Amino acid sequence: MTSLNTTGRSLLPNDALLFERSSTATNAHHTNKAASSAGRRLAILWKIPIGLALSWFVMAVVVLWALLPGWFTSHSGTVGTARQQLRAPSAEHWLGTDALGRDLLARIIYGAGNSLSGAFVAVGVGLVVGTALGLVAGSARGRVDGAIMRGVDVLLSIPQLLLSLSIVILLGFGTVNAAIAVGVTSIASFARLARSEVVRVRASDYVEAAFGSGGTFFRVLLRHILPNSLTSVIALAALQFGSAILAISTLGFLGYGAPPPTPEWGLLIAEGRNYIARAWWLTAVPGVVVILVVLSANRISQSFGKVRT
Amino acid sequence: MSTVVGASLKGIGTGAVPVLEIRDLAVSYRSGDEFQRVVHNVSLQLRPGEVVALVGESGSGKTTTAQAVIGLLAENGRVDSGAIRLNGTDIGRWSQKRLDSIRGSKISLIPQDPTGSLNPVKTIGAQVAEVLEIHRQGSRRQIEAQVIDLLARVGLSEPELRARQYPHELSGGMRQRVLIAIAVALRPSLIIADEPTSALDVTVQKRILDLIDGLRKEYGTAVLLVTHDLGVAADRANHLVVLKGGRVQEQGPTAEVLASPRSEYTRKLLADAPSLAKARHVRRAAGPRPGTGEHAIVVENLVQDFRLDGGRGTFRAVDGVSFNVPRGTTHAIVGESGSGKTTTARSVVGFQRPTSGRILVDGIDVTSLRGDGLRQFRRKIQLVYQNPFASLDPLQTIFQIVEEPLLNFDPMPKEERVRKVHAILERVGLPQSVIGRRPRALSGGQRQRVAIARALVLGPQVLVLDEAVSALDVTVQARILELLDELQQELGLTYLFISHDLAVVRQISDTVSVLHSGRQVDSGSVEDVFLHPGSPYTRELIGAIPGQRSLAHACASTHFIGAAQ
Numbered sequence: 001m002t003s004l005n006t007t008g009r010s011l012l013p014n015d016a017l018l019f020e021r022s023s024t025a026t027n028a029h030h031t032n033k034a035a036s037s038a039g040r041r042l043a044i045l046w047k048i049p050i051g052l053a054l055s056w057f058v059m060a061v062v063v064l065w066a067l068l069p070g071w072f073t074s075h076s077g078t079v080g081t082a083r084q085q086l087r088a089p090s091a092e093h094w095l096g097t098d099a100l101g102r103d104l105l106a107r108i109i110y111g112a113g114n115s116l117s118g119a120f121v122a123v124g125v126g127l128v129v130g131t132a133l134g135l136v137a138g139s140a141r142g143r144v145d146g147a148i149m150r151g152v153d154v155l156l157s158i159p160q161l162l163l164s165l166s167i168v169i170l171l172g173f174g175t176v177n178a179a180i181a182v183g184v185t186s187i188a189s190f191a192r193l194a195r196s197e198v199v200r201v202r203a204s205d206y207v208e209a210a211f212g213s214g215g216t217f218f219r220v221l222l223r224h225i226l227p228n229s230l231t232s233v234i235a236l237a238a239l240q241f242g243s244a245i246l247a248i249s250t251l252g253f254l255g256y257g258a259p260p261p262t263p264e265w266g267l268l269i270a271e272g273r274n275y276i277a278r279a280w281w282l283t284a285v286p287g288v289v290v291i292l293v294v295l296s297a298n299r300i301s302q303s304f305g306k307v308r309t
Numbered sequence: 310m311s312t313v314v315g316a317s318l319k320g321i322g323t324g325a326v327p328v329l330e331i332r333d334l335a336v337s338y339r340s341g342d343e344f345q346r347v348v349h350n351v352s353l354q355l356r357p358g359e360v361v362a363l364v365g366e367s368g369s370g371k372t373t374t375a376q377a378v379i380g381l382l383a384e385n386g387r388v389d390s391g392a393i394r395l396n397g398t399d400i401g402r403w404s405q406k407r408l409d410s411i412r413g414s415k416i417s418l419i420p421q422d423p424t425g426s427l428n429p430v431k432t433i434g435a436q437v438a439e440v441l442e443i444h445r446q447g448s449r450r451q452i453e454a455q456v457i458d459l460l461a462r463v464g465l466s467e468p469e470l471r472a473r474q475y476p477h478e479l480s481g482g483m484r485q486r487v488l489i490a491i492a493v494a495l496r497p498s499l500i501i502a503d504e505p506t507s508a509l510d511v512t513v514q515k516r517i518l519d520l521i522d523g524l525r526k527e528y529g530t531a532v533l534l535v536t537h538d539l540g541v542a543a544d545r546a547n548h549l550v551v552l553k554g555g556r557v558q559e560q561g562p563t564a565e566v567l568a569s570p571r572s573e574y575t576r577k578l579l580a581d582a583p584s585l586a587k588a589r590h591v592r593r594a595a596g597p598r599p600g601t602g603e604h605a606i607v608v609e610n611l612v613q614d615f616r617l618d619g620g621r622g623t624f625r626a627v628d629g630v631s632f633n634v635p636r637g638t639t640h641a642i643v644g645e646s647g648s649g650k651t652t653t654a655r656s657v658v659g660f661q662r663p664t665s666g667r668i669l670v671d672g673i674d675v676t677s678l679r680g681d682g683l684r685q686f687r688r689k690i691q692l693v694y695q696n697p698f699a700s701l702d703p704l705q706t707i708f709q710i711v712e713e714p715l716l717n718f719d720p721m722p723k724e725e726r727v728r729k730v731h732a733i734l735e736r737v738g739l740p741q742s743v744i745g746r747r748p749r750a751l752s753g754g755q756r757q758r759v760a761i762a763r764a765l766v767l768g769p770q771v772l773v774l775d776e777a778v779s780a781l782d783v784t785v786q787a788r789i790l791e792l793l794d795e796l797q798q799e800l801g802l803t804y805l806f807i808s809h810d811l812a813v814v815r816q817i818s819d820t821v822s823v824l825h826s827g828r829q830v831d832s833g834s835v836e837d838v839f840l841h842p843g844s845p846y847t848r849e850l851i852g853a854i855p856g857q858r859s860l861a862h863a864c865a866s867t868h869f870i871g872a873a874q
Contacts, residue, residue: 205700212658213714213763214687223713227704 052303055296062293065112075103077110077263086279095285099275104268104282108289111263115245115290118179118257118264122244125183127237130190135229137191138198139221149195155188164247168256175264178257182247186240193236197229204228238301242294249290265290326397328498328531329355329378334391334401336370336377336555346389348373348555355499355531355548360522362534362546362563364578366782367753370555375501375535377401379418380408396498413440417492419521421504423484427476433460433487434472440494459490464520482513489520496528503535510645510809515853518545537782539582540812540856543567551575581787582856583812604669605771605803606634606657611666613652613827626652627663628827634820636770639797639804641814641835643850644824653824654773654807658692659683671770688718691764695776697756701748707734707759708744714767729766737762738792754785758792765796773805778813790817811854815839823847 065072075093080101087097095104137148155163167181201207202225210220245265251257252266260267265286272282336348348370355361363371376382378393380403393401395416400408412418417440420426428436437456446452453472460468463486476484485505492500502521506514522545525532536542542549543563550560551574559572570576613627627649634640642650656663659675668675671689678686694700701710711730715721721729734744737758748756757777764772774793778786794817796802808814814821814835821838823831823846830844842848 205694205696206702208660209692209694209700209760209763210702210713212660212687212692213767214684214717215713216684216717219717224702228702 051299055299058292058296059300062112062116062289065109066116067113069106069109069113072109073103073106075106077106078102078261086275088279089281096279096281098271098279098282104285107263107268108265108286111265111268111286114175114258114262114264115248115266118175118182118248119241119244121176121179122183122186122248123237123240125180126186126190126240126244127233129183130187131194131230131233133187133191134194134196135198135221135226138195138229139202139217139225145195148191152188152191155185156192160185160247161250164251165254165256168251173256173259175258175262178248178251179244181251181256182244185247186244189240190233190236194229194233197232198225201225201228235301235304238297238304242297242301245290245297246294327354327356327394328359328396329353329533330392330394330397331374331378332392332394334374334377334393335389336373336382336386337389338373338383339385339387344387344389346555348377350391351550351552351555351557352391353548353550353557353560355533357498357531358525358529359548360525360532360534360546361548361550362536362542363550363552364536364539364542365552366537366784368554369552371535371537371552372503373555374552375418375503375533378533379412379416379501380405381418409443413497414444414495415497416499416501417495417497419485419488419492419500419502419505422508423481423488424476424508426488427484429476431475432472433474433476433479437472437487437490437494440491444495446495455494459494460487463487463490463493463524464516465490481509482517485509485513485517486520489517489524493524493528493530497530499531499533500525501533501535504537505534506541507537511811511855512645512849512853514541514855518855521545538855539578539783540854543856551578577784581784583783583786583790583810583816603636604633605636605671606632606640606805607667607669608632608653608657609667611653611656611668612664613649613656613661614664626827627656627824629666630822630824630827630829632820632822632829632832634803634805636803637797637801638819639806639817641806641808641818641821642824643808643811643814643821645809645850647826648824649827650807650809650824651775652827654692654775654805657805658690658773659686660692684717687714688767689769690771690773691767691769692773692775693757693760693764693777696780697753697760698748698780700760701756703748706745706747707739707751710748710759711762711766714763718767730762733762733766734759736796737765738788752785753781754789757781757785757789761789761792761796765800770801771803771805773807775807776809777806779808779810786813793817811839811850812856823850 069077080097081103084093084097084101085099087093087101089096093103093105095108097103098107133148133152137145163185164178164181167184168178171177171180207220207224210224215223248257249264249266249269252264253270254266255270257266258264260271268286269283269290272279272286275282331354332352334348334351335346337344337346339345351370351374353361353363363374365371373382373386376386377388380400382388388401391401392399395411400411427433434453434456437459438452441447441452441455446455456472457468460471465471465483465486471479471483471487476487479487489505500521505521506517509517518541521532524530534542534546546563548560549563549566551558551566551572553574558574559566559570561571566575567579570579609631611627611630612625614623614625616622617624630649630653632640632642642653644650652661655661657668657670657675659678663676666676670686673686673689675686705713708730711733712726715726715729731741731744734741739755739758739762743751743755743759748759751759760777761772778789781789790813793804797804804817806814806818818835820833821831821835822829823838823844825844825846831838831842831847833843838847839851842851
């Protein structure tokens with residue numbers, strides 16, 4: 001109680017600061033308004049950092065690959081052409097062909113669908129299950145909190161790769177199973193973040209005010225606690241998206257992901273590995289694609305964080 | 310205006326070179342690519358041993374002016390024009406490095422927030438020694454002796470022990486004393502005190518201001534006092550500079566400004582300052598309010614224990630507090646931080662179960678309520694929080710915020726909810742245009758109006774106001790108090806008003822309980838308690854209200870002028 005009171009008191013100077021800031025901000029806003037709106041829009045475009053723009057571009061291309069692979073290549077992603085094995089990049093095959101005569105670019109483009117949907121499933125599993133666990137733990141507190149969070153600690157203590165391998169072995173091989181396995185490993189970090197956010201939001205005056213105006217537990221949970229906790233959880237989801245692609249590729253590389261004819265980025269790297277002396281691009285190009293997508297996802301998630309603060 | 314300054318300075322000044330002279334200072338902040346000017350042509354003078362107060366509300370540019378003097382403007386700030394002369398030398402264009410040589414030795418700062426301004430991982434002694442080391446004041450041993458001496462000088466008990474302690478082991482007032490020790494360590498000719506007591510309790514505030522005053526007299530240091538509290542400025546300064554929107558509204562000797570303010574704005578500030586307004590606003594003194602005789606709130610022997618973290622012991626936050634509040638009146642609970650006033654309020658609202666005692670609100674025993682009974686009880690009593698920045702959900706629109714309590718009870722058609730929300734927003738004096746905005750787009754005063762609207766939308770009979778006006782500027786505070794008064798008369802509300810500010814309490818309350826360390830040391834009608842305080846603690850609290858020294862003087866001169874006319 002003492003602490004409650006002192007924080008209340010010390011808010012006074014902070015408030016003054018906020019007032020001061022907001023008033024300068026509004027002043028600035030007024031002068032900005034004077035400038036033409038078209039000019040302003042252009043200025044906003046200019047202000048987007050080049051790296052961020054590139055990241056969005058990379059993500060857009062990859063998403064289009066996943067949705068409409070036929071638009072980007074006339075070759076098949078799974079069927080090779082006879083007598084065209086291990087060709088170097090040329091006008092016909094921009095990135096060359098693999099040992100079975102399949103066009104590498106086509107395989108990367110068709111592989112985007114598998115890798116991206118895998119990452120979506122993985123992040124989805126982590127986001128939904130992890131946030132739900134964190135929400136329950138953070139709002140119920142007490143023993144429920146203790147039980148859930150100790151379970152999460154156990155999850156955190158197992159190395160991620162080991163955990164996802166064990167799960168994929170239990171579930172059986174396949175794209176979806178690999179994605180679920182990767183998703184389970186990220187539950188722990190989602191749960192931790194969601195819980196800490198929920199605990200923070202729960203302690204706020206507006207949540208108490210909502211209870212004070214007659215709100216029931218679940219209404220307040222859905223109306224205030226969940227939306228206010230979600231912002232940083234969403235930023236984590238974008239970040240996890242990148243590492244999920246990496247983890248799924250790892251599983252694919254090790255042979256636990258999609259079965260061989262399916263084009264999948266990790267699998268492409270693994271297959272190309274055998275010919276690294278003759279055709280280095282077979283491993284290098286899919287590797288670079290994975291790196292670019294992961295970096296872009298990281299950059300975009302970082303920009304989410306900035307918007308929030 | 311310059312003639313006014315010149316004339317007034319002749320009276321006080323000794324003709325010596327002013328310690329600080331600011332001439333036509335203009336400061337702006339960069340936002341994006343543009344510079345926004347926040348201080349316009351501010352001029353002032355400060356002579357040795359003088360106290361000049363920069364008075365204004367948030368955003369008036371008072372802190373910016375002070376920061377410009379000591380060269381500590383924020384990254385995006387710059388001095389556009391004007392001169393800042395320290396003992397005759399213009400330091401306005403000095404580099405940071407060059408300023409380092411005078412900061413601490415010639416000019417020093419007492420910052421606003423004693424908690425944030427001390428390094429939590431260094432001992433008090435080391436932090437005081439730092440300023441001496443930077444300016445190379447003797448050997449290690451000499452510095453150690455000097456540190457102990459300084460800590461004793463600023464009135465800290467057991468200075469040797471304090472020097473070895475860390476900031477978190479000290480109270481807010483003690484930390485502020487440490488900061489003062491750092492500021493006066495090298496006996497600078499100018500001390501800038503930026504809201505030195507705003508975060509402190511009123512009795513601590515008085516002691517700290519007395520300390521600064523004493524040191525000033527002893528060392529002959531000039532003090533530039535930045536404050537939003539006109540009462541503090543009136544008590545302590547020889548000269549007032551009133552700022553608004555970065556422009557000087559008025560400046561002159563304190564007594565003159567208080568007695569016959571020239572600018573409209575100063576007049577408004579004076580009228581709104583609760584500590585200076587007591588002669589005008591005591592509407593309650595006229596007689597008891599037309600209460601119906603029955604009690605809206607009855608608290609009997611309230612005791613609240615908290616279990617201490619870790620140990621098995623308990624801490625008694627509230628110890629045997631009792632009071633009755635007749636319907637339609639205002640009861641104030643006054644005390645310093647840690648006195649148990651907020652705990653009492655939270656028990657009355659039903660947020661926590663008291664250890665023992667009885668609380669009746671509208672005849673319902675709050676302590677026995679559980680589950681849905683407690684939820685239904687919320688319709689009768691609502692709490693308004695201190696900080697309107699934290700009590701509104703940042704993601705909701707104003708409409709959603711005010712509508713929410715209606716959704717929690719009997720289903721109501723959408724049109725009726727909209728009608729009710731519009732009506733209550735109008736009642737608290739908010740324009741309809743705010744309805745779709747989020748709290749972020751509103752000022753502090755507007756937000757507090759939204760919080761009051763949310764509390765009133767269910768039509769409760771009792772409103773608990775937990776320091777509801779403490780975080781607001783004095784003029785905004787005055788408007789909110791007026792609103793509360795109107796609402797009470799119109800709707801017959803009963804208020805439980807929690808505050809540390811006796812001046813405000815005197816203005817708004819009918820009855821009052823004074824709490825000290827969880828015990829009720831005084832209670833009764835406001836006039837009784839203020840005129841005949843029963844306990845030494847209450848006397849000390851009343852004595853510490855700023856603005857009293859000059860008030861007597863100002864009143865006398867107002868009467869004199871009035872009589873002369």
